[in-house]
Amino acid sequence: MEYLTDIINAFVLLTNFVLLPALSYGSQLALGALAVTLVYSILRFSNFAQGDSMAFGTMIAILFTWFFQQQGWVISGIPTALFVIPFAIIVTASYILLTDKFVYKYYRKTNAKPITIVMASIGVMFITGGIVRLIIGPKQHFFSDGARFIFNAREFKVFTGLSEGLAFKTSHLLTVTIAVLLVWFVFYFLQKTKTGKAMRAFSDNKDLALLSGIDPDKVVRVTWILAASLTTIAGVLFGIDKGFMAQQYHLLLLPIFASVIVGGIGSPLGAIAGAFVVSFSEVLLTYAYKKFLIYLLPQSLEPNSLVQLIGTEYKYAISFVILVIVLLLRPTGIFKGKVL
Amino acid sequence: MAYLEGNNLVAAYGVVPILHGCSVEVNKGELAVIVGPNGAGKSTVMKVLLGLLESSEGSVLLDGQDIGSLSTQQRITLGLAFVPQNNNTFPSMTVEENLEMGAFLRDDSLKHTMDEVYSLFPILFEKRRQMAGELSGGQRQQVAFGRAMMTRPSVMLLDEPTAGVSPIIMDEIFGNIIDLKSSGKAVLMVEQNAQQALNIADKGFVLVSGRNEHTGSGQELINDPAVRKQFLGG
Numbered sequence: 001m002e003y004l005t006d007i008i009n010a011f012v013l014l015t016n017f018v019l020l021p022a023l024s025y026g027s028q029l030a031l032g033a034l035a036v037t038l039v040y041s042i043l044r045f046s047n048f049a050q051g052d053s054m055a056f057g058t059m060i061a062i063l064f065t066w067f068f069q070q071q072g073w074v075i076s077g078i079p080t081a082l083f084v085i086p087f088a089i090i091v092t093a094s095y096i097l098l099t100d101k102f103v104y105k106y107y108r109k110t111n112a113k114p115i116t117i118v119m120a121s122i123g124v125m126f127i128t129g130g131i132v133r134l135i136i137g138p139k140q141h142f143f144s145d146g147a148r149f150i151f152n153a154r155e156f157k158v159f160t161g162l163s164e165g166l167a168f169k170t171s172h173l174l175t176v177t178i179a180v181l182l183v184w185f186v187f188y189f190l191q192k193t194k195t196g197k198a199m200r201a202f203s204d205n206k207d208l209a210l211l212s213g214i215d216p217d218k219v220v221r222v223t224w225i226l227a228a229s230l231t232t233i234a235g236v237l238f239g240i241d242k243g244f245m246a247q248q249y250h251l252l253l254l255p256i257f258a259s260v261i262v263g264g265i266g267s268p269l270g271a272i273a274g275a276f277v278v279s280f281s282e283v284l285l286t287y288a289y290k291k292f293l294i295y296l297l298p299q300s301l302e303p304n305s306l307v308q309l310i311g312t313e314y315k316y317a318i319s320f321v322i323l324v325i326v327l328l329l330r331p332t333g334i335f336k337g338k339v340l
Numbered sequence: 341m342a343y344l345e346g347n348n349l350v351a352a353y354g355v356v357p358i359l360h361g362c363s364v365e366v367n368k369g370e371l372a373v374i375v376g377p378n379g380a381g382k383s384t385v386m387k388v389l390l391g392l393l394e395s396s397e398g399s400v401l402l403d404g405q406d407i408g409s410l411s412t413q414q415r416i417t418l419g420l421a422f423v424p425q426n427n428n429t430f431p432s433m434t435v436e437e438n439l440e441m442g443a444f445l446r447d448d449s450l451k452h453t454m455d456e457v458y459s460l461f462p463i464l465f466e467k468r469r470q471m472a473g474e475l476s477g478g479q480r481q482q483v484a485f486g487r488a489m490m491t492r493p494s495v496m497l498l499d500e501p502t503a504g505v506s507p508i509i510m511d512e513i514f515g516n517i518i519d520l521k522s523s524g525k526a527v528l529m530v531e532q533n534a535q536q537a538l539n540i541a542d543k544g545f546v547l548v549s550g551r552n553e554h555t556g557s558g559q560e561l562i563n564d565p566a567v568r569k570q571f572l573g574g
C-alpha cells in the first residue's frame with residue numbers, strides 16, 4: 001500500500017514538473033511554429049523574425065495591460081492580458097504588414113531567391129528586437145494578474161492526502177485550451193473556407209493560382225494577419241507563463257525552427273507534433289529526477305546526485321541537437337515535409 | 341478584327357529573346373491552333389497573351405480593347421482561361437478543390453458547371469476526393485481542362501491539352517474542344533498532334549523560332565506542301 005502511494009506520488013511529481021509545463025510550453029511553441037510554417041508555405045521563406053515578432057506582440061499586449069489596469073478595467077480572476085489580445089493583434093498585424101510593404105514586397109516583386117528574403121528577415125528581426133528594447137527595455141516583466149492557480153499544491157495535498165502537491169496553474173489551462181481552439185480554427189480556415197483554400201492553392205502552385213484569379217496580394221495579407229495573430233497569442237501565453245524578456249523571446253527562434261524541421265517543413269500538422277517533441281525533450285532532459293527516483297527505488301538504490309541529464313542552462317542546445325539528429329536521420333521530418 | 345489578338349509580339353526571358361514579332365488571333369466560335377517545333381516559343385506566346393510574361397513590343401487586344409497592361413488576374417476576370425502545359429493542377433488539393441479553385445472568381449453556385457465537368461470526365465467524379473497529385477498524367481490533364489472550364493470563360497487557351505493522354509481521351513478532349521467552340525467560345529490551342537489539330541482547326545499558325553512561318557486556315561496549312569514536308573511528316 002505504501003509502495004502504491006509512492007508510485008502515485010512519483011507520477012504526481014512528474015505531472016507537476018514535467019507533463020504540465022511541457023504541455024503548455026509545447027503549445028506555445030506550436031503556435032509559433034504554425035506561424036513560421038504558414039509564412040514558409042505561402043511566402044516561401046523561413047522567417048527569422050518570428051521570435052522578435054512574438055516579443056513585439058507581447059510588448060504591445062503588456063502596454064495595453066498596464067493601460068487597462070490603470071483605468072481599472074480588470075475582471076478579477078482572469079488575466080487582463082487575455083482581454084487585450086485582440087488589440088495587440090491589430091497593432092502587431094499592422095506592424096508586420098508594414099514590414100511586408102517596406103521590405104518583403106520588394107523581394108517578392110523581383111522574384112528574389114528564398115535565401116535573399118531570409119537575409120531580409122534577419123534584418124527585420126534586428127529592427128524589431130531593437131524597437132522592443134527601445135520601448136519596453138531589456139528587463140524582465142511579469143504582467144500576469146488574475147488567479148494564478150486553478151488549484152495549488154497545498155489544496156491538492158489536503159484534498160488527496162498525498163505528500164506530493166500538484167499545482168494546476170491558470171496559465172497552463174489557458175495555454176492549452178487556447179492553443180487547441182486556435183489550431184482547430186487555423187485548420188478549419190485552411191480546409192473549408194474559400195480564402196483558406198485559395199491560400200493552399202497559392203502555396204501549391206502559385207502560377208496556377210494566379211491563373212485561377214486568386215488575388216496574390218490578398219493571400220499575402222491574410223497570411224501575415226493569420227501569422228501575426230498566432231505570433232501574438234503564442235507570445236502572450238508564453239509571457240503569462242514565464243514572464244516577458246526580449247532576449248528570451250529572441251532565443252525562442254531556435255526551438256521554434258527545430259519544431260518546424262522535426263515535424264516536416266511546410267506541414268502544419270508536423271509543426272505541432274514537432275513542437276511537442278521539442279518541448280518534452282527539453283523538459284524531460286533538464287528535469288532533476290532525484291526525488292522521482294527516491295519514490296520509486298528501494299532505499300538501497302536511492303541516488304545521491306540530482307539525476308539531471310542536462311543542466312537547464314543548456315536547454316537551447318537541446319533544440320539544436322534534435323535539429324542535427326533529425327537532419328541527419330530523417331531530413332523530411334516526421335510528416336514528410338520538404339527537404340531543405 | 342478578331343476577338344483575341346496578339347500582334348507582332350516581341351518578348352524575352354531576361355535578356356534571351358524568344359519571340360521576334362509573332363502574331364496570333366482567334367474569334368468567338370472559332371478554334372485556332374498553334375503548331376511548331378519544340379522551343380519555337382508556342383508556350384511563350386500563351387504566357388504573353390495571359391500577362392504571365394511581359395512583351396516589349398506588340399499588343400494584346402481583347403474585343404478591340406488593349407489588355408496588354410493588365411495583370412493576369414484582371415485578364416482572367418475579363419474571360420480568359422488557360423490550361424498550362426506543365427504543372428496545371430494543384431497537386432496537394434483534391435480534384436473537387438481543383439475545380440473549385442478554377443471557379444474562384446465566381447460567386448454563384450458551381451454545381452451546374454461541376455456536374456458538366458464530371459459528365460465529360462466521369463473518372464474525375466470517381467476520384468473527386470483524391471489529391472490531384474496522386475492521379476495519372478492523363479487524369480491530371482482532365483483535371484486541368486475541367487478547372488479551366490469552371491470559370492465559364494469566353495476564351496480558352498490550351499497548351500498541349502492532349503499531352504500524355506491515351507488516344508481515347510485525346511479524341512474526347514478534341515471532342516470537348518469542338519463543343520466549346522460551337523458553344524461560342526474562342527479556343528486557342530497549342531498542339532503537338534499537328535495533323536489532327538489542323539484538321540479540326542479554323543485557323544492555324546506555324547511558329548518557328550519566335551516568328552510566324554505560315555498562317556492560314558487549317559485546311560490551307562494541311563494542303564501546303566512546305567508545311568506538310570516540315571511538320572506533318574510528308
Ligand SMILES: Nc1ncnc2c1ncn2[C@@H]1O[C@H](COP(=O)(O)OP(=O)(O)OP(=O)(O)O)[C@@H](O)[C@H]1O
Binds near residue numbers: 358376379380384
Ligand atoms: N521560364 C523560362 N526561362 C527562360 N527561358 C525559357 C523559359 N521558358 C522557356 N524558355 C525558352 O524559351 C524558348 C521557347 O520556349 P517555349 O516553352 O515557348 O517553347 P514551345 O514552343 O512551347 O516548345 P514545346 O513544344 O517544347 O512546348 C525555349 O528556347 C526555352 O528554352
Ligand SMILES: [Mg+2]
Binds near residue numbers: 382383384425499
Ligand atoms: Mg510549350
